[in-house]
Amino acid sequence: xxxxxxxxxxxxxxxxxxxxxxxxPEGIDLILRPAGVIPRALAFGIDLLIRxxxxxxxxxxxxxxxxxxxxxxxxxxxxxxxxxMVLFEVLNxxxxxxxxxxxxxxxHDDGTPIGWAASLTRNLLRFVDMLPFGYTLGIxxxxxxxAFKRLGxxxxxxxxxxxxxxxxAAVLPEAEALRAxxxxxxxxxxARSALLNAAKTxxxxxxxxxxxxxxxxxxxxxxxxxNRSTASPVAF
Amino acid sequence: xxxxxASVVIRPRSAWEAVDLGVLLAKQHAxxxxxxxxxxxxxxxxxxxxxxxDYPSIAVLIFWWLKPAYERLPLFILSNALFGSTPSLKQAxxxxxxxxKPQLLASLTWRxxxxxxxxxxxxxxxxxxxxxxxxxxxxxxxxxxxGGASWLTVVGVALEIALxxxxxxxxxxxxxxxxxxxWSWDTLISTDTHxxxxxxxxxxxxxxxxxxxxxxxxxxxxxTLYLNRRTALEAWDxxxxxxxxxxxxxxxxxxxxxSVALLFMPVADNAMAASEAAPVAxxxxxxxxxxxxxxxxxxxxxxxxITQLLDQPPFEHRETVTRWRFGDAPEDPSAEDAKxxxxxxxxxxxxAQLWKSVDGVALFFxxxxxxxxxSLLAWLLWRYRDWLNAFAGRLRxxxxxxYQAPEQLFGLEVAPQSLPNDIAGEVERLxxxxxxxxxxxxxxxxxxxxxxxxxxxxxSSDTEGEVLQQVHALQQAELSKFSQTLTSHWQNLAYxxxxxxxxxxxxxxxxxxxxxxxxAQA
Numbered sequence: 001x002x003x004x005x006x007x008x009x010x011x012x013x014x015x016x017x018x019x020x021x022x023x024x025p026e027g028i029d030l031i032l033r034p035a036g037v038i039p040r041a042l043a044f045g046i047d048l049l050i051r052x053x054x055x056x057x058x059x060x061x062x063x064x065x066x067x068x069x070x071x072x073x074x075x076x077x078x079x080x081x082x083x084x085m086v087l088f089e090v091l092n093x094x095x096x097x098x099x100x101x102x103x104x105x106x107x108h109d110d111g112t113p114i115g116w117a118a119s120l121t122r123n124l125l126r127f128v129d130m131l132p133f134g135y136t137l138g139i140x141x142x143x144x145x146x147a148f149k150r151l152g153x154x155x156x157x158x159x160x161x162x163x164x165x166x167x168x169a170a171v172l173p174e175a176e177a178l179r180a181x182x183x184x185x186x187x188x189x190x191a192r193s194a195l196l197n198a199a200k201t202x203x204x205x206x207x208x209x210x211x212x213x214x215x216x217x218x219x220x221x222x223x224x225x226x227n228r229s230t231a232s233p234v235a236f
Numbered sequence: 237x238x239x240x241x242a243s244v245v246i247r248p249r250s251a252w253e254a255v256d257l258g259v260l261l262a263k264q265h266a267x268x269x270x271x272x273x274x275x276x277x278x279x280x281x282x283x284x285x286x287x288x289x290d291y292p293s294i295a296v297l298i299f300w301w302l303k304p305a306y307e308r309l310p311l312f313i314l315s316n317a318l319f320g321s322t323p324s325l326k327q328a329x330x331x332x333x334x335x336x337k338p339q340l341l342a343s344l345t346w347r348x349x350x351x352x353x354x355x356x357x358x359x360x361x362x363x364x365x366x367x368x369x370x371x372x373x374x375x376x377x378x379x380x381x382x383g384g385a386s387w388l389t390v391v392g393v394a395l396e397i398a399l400x401x402x403x404x405x406x407x408x409x410x411x412x413x414x415x416x417x418x419w420s421w422d423t424l425i426s427t428d429t430h431x432x433x434x435x436x437x438x439x440x441x442x443x444x445x446x447x448x449x450x451x452x453x454x455x456x457x458x459x460t461l462y463l464n465r466r467t468a469l470e471a472w473d474x475x476x477x478x479x480x481x482x483x484x485x486x487x488x489x490x491x492x493x494x495s496v497a498l499l500f501m502p503v504a505d506n507a508m509a510a511s512e513a514a515p516v517a518x519x520x521x522x523x524x525x526x527x528x529x530x531x532x533x534x535x536x537x538x539x540x541x542i543t544q545l546l547d548q549p550p551f552e553h554r555e556t557v558t559r560w561r562f563g564d565a566p567e568d569p570s571a572e573d574a575k576x577x578x579x580x581x582x583x584x585x586x587x588a589q590l591w592k593s594v595d596g597v598a599l600f601f602x603x604x605x606x607x608x609x610x611s612l613l614a615w616l617l618w619r620y621r622d623w624l625n626a627f628a629g630r631l632r633x634x635x636x637x638x639y640q641a642p643e644q645l646f647g648l649e650v651a652p653q654s655l656p657n658d659i660a661g662e663v664e665r666l667x668x669x670x671x672x673x674x675x676x677x678x679x680x681x682x683x684x685x686x687x688x689x690x691x692x693x694x695x696s697s698d699t700e701g702e703v704l705q706q707v708h709a710l711q712q713a714e715l716s717k718f719s720q721t722l723t724s725h726w727q728n729l730a731y732x733x734x735x736x737x738x739x740x741x742x743x744x745x746x747x748x749x750x751x752x753x754x755x756a757q758a
Contacts (some may be wrong), residue, residue: 016243016257017257017260018257036255036256037259037395038457040385048244083679132402132406132409133404134398136402148259162253187477187480188480188481193480195471198471
C-alpha cells in the first residue's frame with residue numbers, strides 16, 4: 001500500500017464542516033467560519049434591545065418638546081432603524097454591538113472588510129428577509145444555505161463569520177528534543193503539541209490515559225464510561 | 237463507533253459553531269429527517285384534533301407537550317448517519333417503538349421543561365444512562381456547552397413562533413380579495429362562536445408544519461453540541477489524528493516488507509521484463525524510468541499518487557453540463573459517409589480552381605460594388621444636404637458676425653460718398669426753395685455721421701425713435717440735443733407735412749457746424 005499523503009485523506013471533501021475556505025491568488029487558504037442562525041438571531045436580539053432602549057429614552061426626552069419633539073423623534077427613529085447596522089458595520093470592522101457581544105463580524109465573501117455598498121444592500125434587503133412576518137424568509141434561507149446566508153447576504157455577497165482571536169504563542173515544554181522515528185505532517189505535529197499542552201493543564205489521570213494510548217497506538221482507546229449500554233444503536 | 241468513519245470533521249469547536257454544524261448535519265439528511273418527523277407527528281396531530289375538536293388550544297398544548305417523544309427518532313437517524321450507516325425510512329420507523337420505551341415518562345413529565353433537553357437526550361438515548369449515573373454524566377458534560385444548549389432552546393422558541401406567524405400571515409396574504417371576509421378581532425376573540433374552531437385548528441396545523449422543519453434541526457444541534465463536548469473532553473480530534481498516523485505507519489511497514497521481498501526475487505524475472513520492455517526503448521536513466529526501488533516510496537508509487545492528486549480538485553476541474561437537444565442522435569459516420577464527404581471536399585477544391593480562373597470577373601464585380609457603395613454615399617449626402625446644413629452646421633463654433641454698415645436707412649442714402657462736402661452750406665442753399673430736401677439732407681448726414689464716425693450699430697430695421705435711443709446711450713449731451721431737435725422736425729416735415737420755420741435753419745446749421753465741422757476743421 002503506497003503511503004498516500006495523509007493531508008489529503010484527512011481533509012476529504014465529503015466530510016461535513018462549517019468552515020469556509022477562500023483561496024488567495026498565492027494559493028493560501030483563508031479559513032472563515034460562517035455563523036449560523038442561532039448566534040445571529042441572538043446578536044440581532046441584542047441589537048434590537050439596544051435600539052429599543054435608545055428609542056424609548058429618546059421618546060421620553062423628546063416628548064417634552066411637543067409636536068416638534070415628535071417630529072424629531074420620527075427622524076431619529078428612521079436613522080436608527082436603517083442606519084444603525086450600516087454605520088456600525090462599515091465603521092466598526094463589521095461589528096454591530098450585538099455581533100460584538102456574540103463574537104461575530106460581517107465581511108465580504110472573499111474575506112475583505114465590508115464596504116458601504118454591500119452593507120447598505122444587505123441591510124436594506126432586511127425588508128425582504130422579514131417577509132411575510134418576523135424574518136420568516138431570512139430564517140429559512142439561513143437554515144438552508146451552506147454558509148448560513150440570509151437573502152440580503154446572498155444579494156450583497158457578504159458573510160457573517162466568527163471573529164478569530166489572536167493566536168497565543170505556543171509554549172513549548174522544557175524537555176530534551178528527540179527525533180521521531182518517522183516524519184510527521186502538520187496535522188500530526190499539531191495533534192502532538194495539543195496533547196502535550198493538554199498534559200500540562202489537565203488532571204493527571206486523564207493525561208496518563210492519553211499517554212498510554214498515544215504510546216501504544218495499537219490498543220483501543222481507553223474506556224472512560226464504565227456504564228456503557230450495548231442496547232443503544234450506536235455504542236457511544 | 238469508529239472515529240475514522242465519522243462523516244463530519246472532528247475538531248474542538250465553540251458552542252455556537254457546534255450548533256451551526258448541527259444545522260448543516262440536519263440539512264444533509266433533511267429529506268429523511270423531515271419525512272420521518274412528519275410521518276410520526278402529523279397523524280398524532282390529526283388524532284388530537286379529532287378527539288379534542290372543541291378544545292383546539294388543549295389539542296395543541298398536548299401536541300407541544302409530546303415533543304420529547306418525537307425527538308428520539310431524529311437522534312437515532314443522526315447518530316447512525318454520523319458514522320456512515322444512514323438507516324432507510326423503513327428501518328427508522330421500525331426502530332421507533334424500541335426508542336420510545338426507556339424513560340419516556342421522565343422525559344414527558346419532570347424533564348419536559350428542561351432548557352437543555354436536546355443536549356441531554358444523547359446521554360439518555362445513546363449512552364443509555366439513567367438515574368444518578370445520568371446526572372453525574374450530565375454534570376460533567378454540562379460544564380461547558382450547557383449554556384449554548386439553553387440558548388438554543390430559547391432561540392428555538394423564538395424561531396418557532398416567528399415561523400408560525402410567518403406561515404399564518406402568508407396564508408392570510410394568499411386569500412383572494414374576492415373572498416369577502418369581515419373578520420373582526422372581537423368576533424375572533426369571543427369564544428362562544430363555534431364557527432372559528434377550524435381556523436384555530438388551521439393555525440395549530442401551521443405549528444405542526446413548522447415543527448417538521450425545525451424539530452430535526454433542534455435535535456441535530458443538541459446532538460452536535462454533545463459531540464463537541466465529548467470531542468473536547470476525550471480529545472477525539474487528537475485520537476483521530478493518531479489513528480490515521482497508525483494507519484499510515486502500518487501501511488509503510490507493509491510496503492517495506494514488499495520491497496524486501498522484491499529484492500530476493502529471481503533475476504530471470506528481471507531479464508524477462510527487460511526483454512519485453514526493450515521495443516518501447518525507454519531510457520533506463522531517463523526521468524520516467526523506475527528509480528528508488530529500495531526505498532519505502534518508489535518512484536512509480538510516487539508517480540501514481542501524483543497523478544491521482546492531479547486528477548482531483550483543485551488541479552482538475554470537471555463539470556457535467558446538461559443540455560436539451562433534438563432526440564435523433566447522429567449516427568456513427570460510416571464508410572459511405574466518409575467517402576461522400578471525401579467527394580464533397582474534392583468538389584469544393586474544384587470549385588476553388590474554377591474560382592481562381594474567374595478572378596477577372598470577381599475584380600470587375602468588386603469594383604462595381606465599391607462604386608455602388610461610394611455613389612450611394614454621395615447620393616445620400618446630396619439628398620440630405622439641407623438637413624445636414626440645418627443640423628450639422630450648428631455643430632460648428634459660433635462665429636462673430638462682422639457688422640456691415642447699411643447703405644440705406646428709411647430709404648435714405650447714408651453712405652458718406654453720396655453726401656456733398658459742405659453739408660451746412662448746401663442746406664442753407666436749399667432751405668429757401670426746397671426745405672424738405674434740405675432737412676432730409678441734414679438728417680441723412682446725421683445718420684451717416686452716426687454710422688461712420690460714432691460707430692453706432694444701426695440696422696436698417698431701426699426706427700427714428702430707436703436711433704435716438706442709441707444716440708442718448710452715447711451720453712453726449714450736445715449730440716443728443718441736436719439729434720432730438722433734428723429728428724422731431726424731420727418727422728414733422730416728412731410725416732406731418734409741417735413746414736419748418738425759417739429760424740430753424742440757422743439753429744440747425746450752427747448746431748451742425750459746431751458738432752461735426754469744427755472737429756473736421758481743427
